Structure formats: C-alpha cells, structure tokens
Amino acid sequence: MKRAFCVLVPLFQDTKFTVSTMAKLTDFKEWKFRSSPSYAELPIDENPQYNEPVAVKNAVFSKVPTEPLTGKLHLVCVSEEALSDILDLDPKVAETEEFVNFLAGKYLPEGGLTVSHRYGGYQFGFWADQLGDGRAHILGEYVNSKGECWQPQLKGSGETPYSRFGDGRAVLRSSVREMVASEACHHLGVPTTRAAGLVVSDDHKVWRDKTYSGMARQERAAIVMRVARAWYRLGSFEILLKRKEPQLAQTLADFIIKHHFPHIDMNDADKYVKWFSEVAHTNLDMVATWQGVGFTHGVLNTDNISVLGDTIDYGPYGFMDHYYEHYVPNSSDDMGRYAFNKQPEILVWNLGKFAEALDPILSEEDKAKIKAGIATLPEYVNNQVLKTYLAKLGLKEIQDGASSFIKDLLDMMQSTSADFTCTFRQLAELDVTKLSDTAALEAKWSLNKVCKAKGWLKWVHKYTDRLQKENVSEESRRQRMSKVNPLYVPRNWMLQEAIADADNNDFHKVRLLLKIFKEPYSVNKEAEMLGYSSQPPSWSYGLKLSCSS
Structure with a gap:
C-alpha cells in the first residue's frame, strides 16, 4: 500500500540541488516549525486548566504547554539519521544547549503549537473510556527539504487533561527502550514512528512501582522525542463514537484522508470504504513484518494502533529469544491476549472496532462494503505472514x-x-x-x-x-x-544491560545499540565481542516487562 505524507509543494524544485547534497542546519536557533501546523485546522480545546484531568468534549486536541524537566540534564543519545534525514539537522546540533532544552521541553522553536491528543480505546478487550496523551505533547509540524511533513512529540513532558493518574512523566528505563526500539524497527524494515533524542534529569524524580508489588521507588524522569507523520489512532474515532460526536468524526476522517491519503479522491462516494481498506491493509502489512522479526508489541489495545499503519507506543514489548508461539513479554497480560502468535488476529479484531467507530458517518452501502472487506482480512494477513516466512527462507x-x-x-x-x-x-x-x-x-x-x-x-x-x-x-x-534475517535485534537482556549503565550516567551501551541497529544485517565486531549473536545468557530467559513506565 502507498504510504503518503502531507500534500506539499516540493522545496527547491527549481534548483540543481538534491536532498543528499543539501547542507544540514548547524545552528539550531535557526530551525523553525511550519508557521501554522495542519492540525490547527481541527478543533482544539483551549483548556484553561491544562494540568487537571477532565472529560474533554468536541475537540481533537487540547492546547497544553510542556512542563520542562528540572535539575541537571544529560543527553543520553540521539538518532543521527532522524536528525539528518527527517529534521534536516546536522547531528552536531545535539551538542548545543538549545537542542537539549528542546528535548527537555524548555525551548519551543518558532511556529510551535503544543497540543495533546484526545482518544479512547479498548484495553485488553474492554472499553477504557477517555485515554489520550497523558504525558505527551505534539510540538508542531516540520516540513523538511524533501517536502515531507513530520510532527515531533515529547513523551514524558508533563501533565495534560488526559493524565489519568497525574504525574505526566516517563522514566529512563522505558524511555531507553522506546528510543532504541523505534530506531531498530525502522532499520529492520518495520513501519514505525521514529525517535530523535533522549534526555534524563539527575534531580527530577518520580515514583514508580515497576513490578506492581507495592514496592514503589524513585526513578529519574526522562523525555524521549518521538517523530511521526501524525499521531492519530483507531481510538481517536472510538472516543467520538462513545461521546456521540459524529460531525467531529466526519471532520477528522476527511482531514486525515485529505492530508495523509491524498490519492483518495475526496469526491469519491466510496472514499470512506477505500480509506478503511487502506488503514486495514497497511496495519496488517505492519503486523506481518513483526512476525518476521519476532517482535511482540505487548499492549495491542486499540488506542495503540495508528491509522497510518506505523508501530506506535513501545511499552512492554519483546523480541523473542527462543521461539515460543505463545510468547508474552508483558507481565500484565495474564491471559496471553497479546501473545506473539495472536497478534494478526488481534489486529483484525481492533479493525472491527474501528469500523464500529466509523459507523455514524457511513452510508448503508458503505457499511455493507466494509463488512464484506473485514471478512477477507484474516485470510489476507495470514497470507502476508506466510509470505514473510517464505522470504526468510529465500522463497517467494x-x-x-x-x-x-x-x-x-x-x-x-x-x-x-x-x-x-x-x-x-x-x-x-x-x-x-x-x-x-x-x-x-x-x-x-x-x-x-x-x-x-x-x-x-x-x-x-x-x-x-x-x-x-x-x-x-x-x-x-x-x-x-x-x-x-538480521544478526541483531534489541533483545530485552541487551536493553537491561544498557539501562543499568545509563542509570549511572554511562550511556555508551545505549549509543552502541543505536549504532549496531543501524545495520542489523551486517556483522559488527563490537556486537560480536558482546555476544549479541550468541546464545543469550541464561538469566535473560523469561524476562518480562510491566506497563510501568
């Protein structure tokens, strides 16, 4: 399926320069957002009490300022590829105070508009009501030298109206896991959001019960900057169904089609059918790539599924060590709902809920066509997974x-x-x-x-x-x-070692993992010395993660 960006006039179209030869920006103070982000066209709640949980109505976003990290800051790592290829920045800007403050929520470049997104979702099969960006802020929209439109977002940047238990923060261990997995999945060929950089504070602490055992302890707060074409989820429409806001659902659907699926004619009577089909098939293509690299998401709730078909929200995920079809990396998933072998069928179930959410804006003919389309999805995804495995064996x-x-x-x-x-x-x-x-x-x-x-x-x-x-x-x-077939994937034991070092402000292994996963199919001498393609250590088997982050 075609993966589209915003519709924009290509920059430098009348010059002899190419993207690969254009100089990257070295002075971060000159870097700017698009003066008015496309999402400003959608209803935004002005949100006078931004740091208090509230049931937001008739809005897609809430206007919320970031709450910067305090205390002494450390730059844990950056993705040089994300900075250069997506944001047109020379990676050297990461050494500047302005850039570190940008990651920490202290500095907003010109053109920025900080908002948090409203959505709901089904969690472990049950409706969880309003969820939303409880600790994330979309900062603005950047149009790069290739004419692509990207939205940087901070995760761990403070409270919003969607902060269900207050706090609004993220900790270092979960931020390292998201940073590394986002970039690793990209280089493994998995459709995904990206991660540009990560900062941690020495002094800003938060309480977390990592194992839900009643033994909470203080951990250092961190912020990871994620980058995506957009952040809309299946749950973005589910909350509008539950709140009986069909006009807003239609507005949002039309907006997304216009800006992110421009090859679909807005005057086509079947535009919603075609859009649903594309959302469905790109997501099922995505899950087939997961199966091919042994990736298990861990929390396949409907609010964690992007309408753009990108892997989103890296929580208690895991890359399998020894093969076990019922592999579950999430200690909270007692029933194994989101086990490795169930991921394709769960995506189909989630897409069924997405169809339900679109129901108020569909004609009877649309509903019948989408219902018929859903019936074909299990066979489609099974074939995609089969093709993935055959390719792993050199077959077609x-x-x-x-x-x-x-x-x-x-x-x-x-x-x-x-x-x-x-x-x-x-x-x-x-x-x-x-x-x-x-x-x-x-x-x-x-x-x-x-x-x-x-x-x-x-x-x-x-x-x-x-x-x-x-x-x-x-x-x-x-x-x-x-x-x-990669040599290296970000196994939990590798991440655990890197996180342990990072806790002591030794970020070498985190940065090394990013370097190794830039070329996961090629032999890396340092990776081999560390045993990254050898049999995993015995202590690593059975490692599970919780949703605590």
Whole structure:
C-alpha cells in the first residue's frame, strides 16, 4: 500500500540541488516549525486548566504547554539519521544547549503549537473510556527539504487533561527502550514512528512501582522525542463514537484522508470504504513484518494502533529469544491476549472496532462494503505472514503445503528451544547441502538445536525440493535470506544491560545499540565481542516487562 505524507509543494524544485547534497542546519536557533501546523485546522480545546484531568468534549486536541524537566540534564543519545534525514539537522546540533532544552521541553522553536491528543480505546478487550496523551505533547509540524511533513512529540513532558493518574512523566528505563526500539524497527524494515533524542534529569524524580508489588521507588524522569507523520489512532474515532460526536468524526476522517491519503479522491462516494481498506491493509502489512522479526508489541489495545499503519507506543514489548508461539513479554497480560502468535488476529479484531467507530458517518452501502472487506482480512494477513516466512527462507511462491512446511519448522524450533533470530540467520549462513551434516551444524549453535528435532531431515528434504521447484540458486537463496534475517535485534537482556549503565550516567551501551541497529544485517565486531549473536545468557530467559513506565 502507498504510504503518503502531507500534500506539499516540493522545496527547491527549481534548483540543481538534491536532498543528499543539501547542507544540514548547524545552528539550531535557526530551525523553525511550519508557521501554522495542519492540525490547527481541527478543533482544539483551549483548556484553561491544562494540568487537571477532565472529560474533554468536541475537540481533537487540547492546547497544553510542556512542563520542562528540572535539575541537571544529560543527553543520553540521539538518532543521527532522524536528525539528518527527517529534521534536516546536522547531528552536531545535539551538542548545543538549545537542542537539549528542546528535548527537555524548555525551548519551543518558532511556529510551535503544543497540543495533546484526545482518544479512547479498548484495553485488553474492554472499553477504557477517555485515554489520550497523558504525558505527551505534539510540538508542531516540520516540513523538511524533501517536502515531507513530520510532527515531533515529547513523551514524558508533563501533565495534560488526559493524565489519568497525574504525574505526566516517563522514566529512563522505558524511555531507553522506546528510543532504541523505534530506531531498530525502522532499520529492520518495520513501519514505525521514529525517535530523535533522549534526555534524563539527575534531580527530577518520580515514583514508580515497576513490578506492581507495592514496592514503589524513585526513578529519574526522562523525555524521549518521538517523530511521526501524525499521531492519530483507531481510538481517536472510538472516543467520538462513545461521546456521540459524529460531525467531529466526519471532520477528522476527511482531514486525515485529505492530508495523509491524498490519492483518495475526496469526491469519491466510496472514499470512506477505500480509506478503511487502506488503514486495514497497511496495519496488517505492519503486523506481518513483526512476525518476521519476532517482535511482540505487548499492549495491542486499540488506542495503540495508528491509522497510518506505523508501530506506535513501545511499552512492554519483546523480541523473542527462543521461539515460543505463545510468547508474552508483558507481565500484565495474564491471559496471553497479546501473545506473539495472536497478534494478526488481534489486529483484525481492533479493525472491527474501528469500523464500529466509523459507523455514524457511513452510508448503508458503505457499511455493507466494509463488512464484506473485514471478512477477507484474516485470510489476507495470514497470507502476508506466510509470505514473510517464505522470504526468510529465500522463497517467494506460495505452493501447496506452504503453511504446513513453515509450521513444521517453527514447531521444531519450539520443541528444541531454538533461537528465533539466529536459526533463520544461520540457515542463511550455511550451504543448503550442509543442513544434514552433523559436523557443519555443530558450528551453528541454534541450528544445532533444531537439527536434533524429530523430522529435521525430512524437513530439509522438503526445503531442498522447494528451492529446486522455484529454481533458486544457492547464491540467490543466501543473498535473499541475508537481507531479511538480521544478526541483531534489541533483545530485552541487551536493553537491561544498557539501562543499568545509563542509570549511572554511562550511556555508551545505549549509543552502541543505536549504532549496531543501524545495520542489523551486517556483522559488527563490537556486537560480536558482546555476544549479541550468541546464545543469550541464561538469566535473560523469561524476562518480562510491566506497563510501568
């Protein structure tokens, strides 16, 4: 599906300069937002009591100033790619006081308009009423040298009308996890919001009960700057349904189509049907990429699903170590609702709720078409996931028995506790003729586990046969597989080590992870020394995260 940005006249269209050769801004004081952000066209609650929880009505946003971090600040890290490719900034600006203050909510460039977004959502299958940006502020809109429109947002920047338990802050550990995962997923080919930078305060502390055990302790407050094309979610419409605001729902839908799906004709009688279909399919394409890299979101509530098909809100996520189809990284998910293998069907369920939210603005014909479209989504996403797995094996064609062929491999991986990431990568590294060679397999620690499963040799025979039927040469197979099977993913144990160092103001490992995940498919000597493609340490198995952040 086409992924669109705001409709804007390309800058520098009559010059000989190209984006790749244009100089990046080195003086951050010269950097400005678009003078009037597109979202200013939508109803914004003026919000005279911005730091008090309130049931907001008839608005998409609330106008809310940031509450800057106080105390001594440290720049934990930045994404050089996000600064350069998205914000047109020379990464050296990160060394300036103005930029650090920008991340900390102290400095707002010209043209900024700080708002928090109103939305609701179904959490673990139950309606949770008004949610909204309880600790996040959209700062403004930036139009870069490529004509793309991006919205920087601070997370952890103070209370808003949507702060359900007060506070409005985020802590260092969760901010590091969001920063690293956002950038890693981008380089892994997963559609995602981005993260530009992260600051932490020595002196600004907040109370958190990390394990919900009644043992709260103080942690340092931090702010991560996220960047996205826009921040609208399925829940942006669900709250309007529940509050009986159909006119605003239509206004918002038309606005989003106009600015973010410009290839859909606003005069088309089927515009809402086409829009729903695109929202649905881009999100299902996204979840297929998750399955391909072993990513489990952890909290697939409807308020955490973007209408633009980007991964959003990195909380208690996890990248699987050993393959387990029921893998759950979130300690709060007692029923396993959001387990790894359930993610595709949960996205379909969420999209059904999205259709319900659009119901008041749809004609009867629209409703019938969308209902018929929803019925096709399970098969669509299953096929996308199947294609993803076939690509991981260097294959392209969905032949008879393809599903059982993939399932047999995954079942063997599960029964032998083989590593998800490394099994596929090691299949790419080893000549296919060596897959039945015990000595060759012993050199590959994860494959050496799988090959002990009953049925391994039979599966290898099927694999060889499929490669021959598709006429895939060994060179082509290994090249294809090396492009889609990473060496490195941000495993929880790596993040835990980086966070432990960051707690002591040693940010080397956080920055190293960002560097490694810029090229997750290539061997990195420092990563190898740290064992990032080796068998994970025994203490890492079973690590789970909570929603406490």
